[in-house]
Amino acid sequence: MGSKTRLLSLLTPIQLLQAFFCILLALTLALHAILSSTSTLLLDHNIRLVLSQHRIALFSLLWCTLVALLAYLSTRPRPVLLLDYACFLPDKDRKCSYETCEYFVRRSRRYNDVSEQFMSGIYHKSGLGDETYVPSFIFQNDYEAKLQSALEEAEEGMTAAVDALLAKTDVPASAIDLLIATCGMFAPCPSLTSLLVHHYRLPESTTTYNLSGMGCSSGVGAIDLAARVLKSSRKVRYALVVITESISLNWYFGDNRSMLVTNCIFRVGTAAVLITNDPAKRGVAKMEFLHSLRTHHGADDASYRAAYQEEDDAGTVGVALKKDLIRVAGQGLRAHIRLLAPKALPWVQLIQYAYHVVRGWLRKGDQKQKVPDFTTAFEHMCMHTGGKAVIESVGRLMQLDDSVTEPARMCLHRFGNTSSSLVFYELAYFDAKGRIKSGDKIWMLAFGTGFKVCSLVWRALRDSVMEPDNPWKDCIHRYPMKTW
Ligand SMILES: CC(C)(COP(=O)(O)OP(=O)(O)OC[C@H]1O[C@@H](n2cnc3c(N)ncnc32)[C@H](O)[C@@H]1OP(=O)(O)O)[C@@H](O)C(=O)NCCC(=O)NCCSC(=O)CC(=O)O
Numbered sequence: 001m002g003s004k005t006r007l008l009s010l011l012t013p014i015q016l017l018q019a020f021f022c023i024l025l026a027l028t029l030a031l032h033a034i035l036s037s038t039s040t041l042l043l044d045h046n047i048r049l050v051l052s053q054h055r056i057a058l059f060s061l062l063w064c065t066l067v068a069l070l071a072y073l074s075t076r077p078r079p080v081l082l083l084d085y086a087c088f089l090p091d092k093d094r095k096c097s098y099e100t101c102e103y104f105v106r107r108s109r110r111y112n113d114v115s116e117q118f119m120s121g122i123y124h125k126s127g128l129g130d131e132t133y134v135p136s137f138i139f140q141n142d143y144e145a146k147l148q149s150a151l152e153e154a155e156e157g158m159t160a161a162v163d164a165l166l167a168k169t170d171v172p173a174s175a176i177d178l179l180i181a182t183c184g185m186f187a188p189c190p191s192l193t194s195l196l197v198h199h200y201r202l203p204e205s206t207t208t209y210n211l212s213g214m215g216c217s218s219g220v221g222a223i224d225l226a227a228r229v230l231k232s233s234r235k236v237r238y239a240l241v242v243i244t245e246s247i248s249l250n251w252y253f254g255d256n257r258s259m260l261v262t263n264c265i266f267r268v269g270t271a272a273v274l275i276t277n278d279p280a281k282r283g284v285a286k287m288e289f290l291h292s293l294r295t296h297h298g299a300d301d302a303s304y305r306a307a308y309q310e311e312d313d314a315g316t317v318g319v320a321l322k323k324d325l326i327r328v329a330g331q332g333l334r335a336h337i338r339l340l341a342p343k344a345l346p347w348v349q350l351i352q353y354a355y356h357v358v359r360g361w362l363r364k365g366d367q368k369q370k371v372p373d374f375t376t377a378f379e380h381m382c383m384h385t386g387g388k389a390v391i392e393s394v395g396r397l398m399q400l401d402d403s404v405t406e407p408a409r410m411c412l413h414r415f416g417n418t419s420s421s422l423v424f425y426e427l428a429y430f431d432a433k434g435r436i437k438s439g440d441k442i443w444m445l446a447f448g449t450g451f452k453v454c455s456l457v458w459r460a461l462r463d464s465v466m467e468p469d470n471p472w473k474d475c476i477h478r479y480p481m482k483t484w
Contacts, residue, residue, distance in 0.1 A: 020068060077231040078277035080289035082458065083171070086164035087421065087428050088157040088270040089471040090133040096267070097130035098123060100138070108143045110253040111260075118257055122264045127388035127409065131475070132267040132416035135248040145248035150186055151195075154246040157270030158192065159199055162242060164469045165272040171238060173200040178229055178239040180209045182222040184419050184449070185309070185319060186246035187212035196242060207236070215307060216384055217294075217448025219243035219420030220456050223273060224292040230277040237278055244270040245419035250309075252318035259318030265387050269418025269425060287442065287458040293340050294454045297332040303451040326393045329386070329447050333397060336453035337371065344377045344443075344457060371398050378457070379440035382426035384447050385412040394445075410479045414472070420446060425471060429479070432472035436464035 051058065101123060105116055135153045137145040158181070166173060179202065181192040188195075191210035196202070209225065211218050219241070226239040247266045252259040276285070297303040306325040311317055341353055349372050356370040374381075383394055385408045395405045407429045415425050423444045430436050437460065444456040466473060 021072065024065065078233075079279055079282065080227045080230045081276050081278070081281055081285035081461070082287040082289065083274040083276055083281060083285050084165060084169045085271055085273040085286075085424050085427065086161045086168070086469055087425050087471040088161040088268075089469075090157075090268055093139075094133045094136065094268065095131050096134040096138065100134075101264075104138050104143065108253065112255055115255045115257075115260060119260050119264055122261055125388065126265050127391075127412045128265060128267070128416045129413040131414060133269070135246075135251075135268055137248055137251075144253070145251055147188070147249065150246045150248040151188060153248050153268065154183060154186060154188075154192055154244055154270075155195060155199070157244050157268065158196060158242050158272070161244075161270045161272035162196070162200070162240065165240075165274055168467065168469065169274050171274060174203055175238050176200075176202060176206060176240045177236040178207050178209075178226060179242070180211065180222045180226055180239065181242045181244070182211040182214065182218040182420060183244050183246055184213065184215045184218055185250045186248075192242070192244070213449070214420075215448030215450060215452065216386060216417070216419045216422070217446035217450075217452045217454040219271065220292075220423060220444055220446040220454040221294060221448070221452070222420075223275070223289075223456055224294060224454065226275050227289045227292060230275060233277070237276060239275045241273045241275065242270070243273070243421040243424070245421065250319055252316065254312045254314055254316035254318060256312040256316075256318060256320065258320035258322055259312060261321045261387075262319045265321075265417045267416030267418055269415055269421045271421035271424035273424065282461065285461050287460050290441070290457040290459055291343050292454070292456050293336065293343065294452065295332065295336045295339060296450060296452050297328070297335065298450045298452070300328075300451075303328045303332060306451050307449040321387075325386075325451075326389050328451050329390055329453075330393050330397050332447070332451055332453045333394060334371070336455065337374070337398075340455055341372050344374070345372055346376055349373060349376050374398060374443065375400070375404060377441065378443040380430055380436060380442045381407075382423040382430075382442065382444045383408045384420075384445060385409075385422050385426070386417055386447055388412065390447065406480050410481065413481065414475065414479070420448070422446075428470050428472055429476075431464040432466045432470050432476040434464055434466065436460045438462050 102120065105111055105119060135145065135149060137143060137149045179193050179196060181196060183192055193208035193210040197206060197208060211222055214221060222241045222243060226241050229236055230239055247268065250262070252263050302324055306322050306328040307319065308322070309317065309319045341350060345353065353370065353372040381404055383391065383405065385391060391405055391408045391412065407426045411422060411426050411429060418425060423446055436442065440460045442458045442460060446454050448454065
């Protein structure tokens with residue numbers, strides 16, 4: 001294939017049209033420059049001559065330009081705007097202090113002494129505070145969760161978040177064209193999207209996608225999916241993304257250490273996000289979607305098994321968070337940011353980074369490649385708060401100072417690992433602190449079982465403010481904590 005043909009095949013139709021318009025503009029400017037240098041009389045004469053001699057050619061050119069303009073206007077990607085979001089704040093009586101956890105563990109009589117001590121140690125080192133939320137079954141006499149309590153956990157969080165979101169955006173449920181629900185560890189039948197369609201009596205035309213088993217990055221992945229549909233669709237106007245987790249049925253009653261870690265750090269949380277491609281909503285939207293990146297590292301055995309649902313030696317099912325997860329997350333993140341850098345970094349940083357990459361290739365022994373400074377690309381970072389060790393590892397790898405990881409650490413302390421909704425609790429932290437200014441770029445970074453690393457990049461369209469439904473409203477004055 002010739003180089004010109006190869007170049008053309010690399011361009012999307014939109015890019016081809018953009019190139020066509022650039023050439024047209026350049027030709028017009030050139031023509032203007034030539035004509036403005038000739039005298040007006042001569043110009044009139046020339047124009048009349050051209051018009052009379054090449055009438056058909058000129059009409060064809062005009063017609064082609066009109067068709068190209070119409071094609072461009074009807075196929076150009078639409079803006080993807082985040083109208084608003086809402087995070088579920090469970091009732092105060094669902095708060096789980098260390099004492100509540102310890103009491104639950106003793107009362108259930110399902111763990112041996114060694115496991116009890118192990119959980120106590122992990123809980124104290126986990127970075128979780130005394131105000132995270134657990135499912136209601138923890139407080140009931142029949143401590144073992146049933147399907148009903150898992151369904152209640154999911155439905156309560158999803159409907160509370162969606163109600164709050166629809167109320168503050170003033171968008172009726174019937175206007176939702178696309179509904180995506182995501183839940184990492186619980187996949188009931190009918191699906192959670194069906195539950196929402198039923199609850200809100202959504203119209204028959206609603207398109208739904210239900211994502212499950214995709215771990216803590218599925219929220220970011222779901223927004224990426226919504227953005228892809230919204231960018232190209234003329235029919236879909238509003239997309240509702242509901243990001244939840246239901247930990248009831250995955251509470252582990254056994255003595256496998258890696259599975260006990262899950263009990264210690266996963267907590268209740270849900271976020272709902274309303275996205276539109278209606279340009280008229282730019283004035284009221286919070287953020288504009290800029291780009292996304294999803295990388296899947298599951299081809300590697302260790303990455304695939306780093307967070308894994310399986311039976312322990314006694315046949316009890318649990319989700320094992322292997323010790324290797326931190327190494328796997330670091331490895332995945334390195335590969336991910338290599339691909340994100342060209343999309344996101346400013347030129348100077350990019351050139352510096354490219355230089356280091358090339359130098360690393362040339363010196364084959366130099367395996368430790370420099371990590372670019374992403375704080376030059378984004379003003380704020382919402383990093384998935386998978387656990388204390390995950391935050392510390394990302395901070396070390398990317399050489400982030402404590403002020404960058406502060407929202408992640410505070411979020412883990414206040415809400416625990418709520419799975420894929422966490423990045424929105426972090427966004428709410430920024431809003432509660434009033435830190436985001438119009439024009440700022442925000443990077444959402446999430447890790448998920450599989451093992452996946454997913455990024456979303458947004459641009460703020462207005463300054464952040466604390467809204468009445470912000471989940472931090474009653475406690476933000478206590479954060480950031482001095483020690484963690
Ligand atoms: C669990 C921790 C809070 C423990 O804190 P520390 O690391 O400071 O403690 P530590 O190293 O002294 O460990 C204390 C004891 O626990 C043991 N230990 C630690 N992690 C373990 C694990 N995953 N499996 C089994 N044992 C483990 C250690 O060997 C040690 O045992 P001994 O005392 O016998 O030597 C931390 O390691 C952590 O945050 N880990 C990351 C949790 C995680 O995987 N999060 C991702 C969730 S998945 C996710 O978010 C994505 C998704 O689900 O999709």
